[in-house]
Amino acid sequence: HVKLMLNLMKSKQNLVKQNKEHAINLYKKAIELGKMSVLRDCAVLLLENKDKKEDYELAMSYLRKAGEHGDVLAMMDLMDEYFYGEQENLEKALYWGNEIIKDSKSIAYNYAMSIVGTIYYIQDKQDEAFTCLRTAHLGQAKSGIVPTLHSLFLLAECYYYGIGKYKDYSLAYKYYKECIEQDNNIGTNKSIYIYNRLAHLYENGLGVTENINQAFNYYMKAANYGDAFAQSCVANSYFEGEGTYKDVNKAI
Numbered sequence: 001h002v003k004l005m006l007n008l009m010k011s012k013q014n015l016v017k018q019n020k021e022h023a024i025n026l027y028k029k030a031i032e033l034g035k036m037s038v039l040r041d042c043a044v045l046l047l048e049n050k051d052k053k054e055d056y057e058l059a060m061s062y063l064r065k066a067g068e069h070g071d072v073l074a075m076m077d078l079m080d081e082y083f084y085g086e087q088e089n090l091e092k093a094l095y096w097g098n099e100i101i102k103d104s105k106s107i108a109y110n111y112a113m114s115i116v117g118t119i120y121y122i123q124d125k126q127d128e129a130f131t132c133l134r135t136a137h138l139g140q141a142k143s144g145i146v147p148t149l150h151s152l153f154l155l156a157e158c159y160y161y162g163i164g165k166y167k168d169y170s171l172a173y174k175y176y177k178e179c180i181e182q183d184n185n186i187g188t189n190k191s192i193y194i195y196n197r198l199a200h201l202y203e204n205g206l207g208v209t210e211n212i213n214q215a216f217n218y219y220m221k222a223a224n225y226g227d228a229f230a231q232s233c234v235a236n237s238y239f240e241g242e243g244t245y246k247d248v249n250k251a252i
Contacts, residue, residue, distance in 0.1 A: 039066035040074040075100050076108045094119045110139035114151035121154050130164020169207025195222035216243030
């Protein structure tokens with residue numbers, strides 16, 4: 001029975017592969033006949049073979065042609081590939097992002113705005129970064145879409161440091177907190193950073209009512225990830241009995 005199941009699985013995989021190759025060939029013929037509407041469809045299939053350089057280059061070529069013909073999904077694919085892909089190119093990602101946001105009614109407008117804002121932030125173009133990130137967040141919130149994590153985090157940073165406009169610790173707190181609510185996707189290093197930042201805000205009453213108990217709780221969360229700074233803060237809290245009960249043994 002096991003051998004039969006393995007043979008069936010292998011047959012299914014071969015069939016899928018054959019069907020994909022057949023579809024790619026049909027798309028290529030259609031493109032040769034001038035059917036620009038299938039450029040992206042063919043590119044998506046080709047991108048599944050990223051390890052094959054010729055397939056990858058052909059896919060990117062098709063996406064560029066589709067993008068030049070106004071295919072917004074192809075533009076988004078190009079932006080993502082240049083921003084997140086192995087062949088990172090921020091200038092090209094920015095180009096396609098800006099092409100998308102020329103149309104404020106585009107289905108990809110808010111998402112592209114968040115990527116463009118992130119690139120401006122990386123390039124230290126503070127005013128442009130803040131404007132794009134804020135616009136993206138407001139648009140996503142209005143549409144009931146969960147904001148992209150990176151844009152939410154950078155918007156919090158903008159408000160914390162006063163990048164692009166002015167400091168607003170209450171909004172910084174709000175957006176840091178929203179980042180933590182997406183904890184499954186945020187990653188360890190960023191979780192530590194945000195927990196320490198939230199603790200700092202509570203510890204100093206910045207944007208929130210001063211609360212050393214909450215500060216201790218957030219330092220503890222960061223300490224549980226092994227962060228040395230947070231661990232020293234937790235140890236000090238136990239030693240002084242601030243934010244928690246006094247316990248010299250735990251402090252040591």
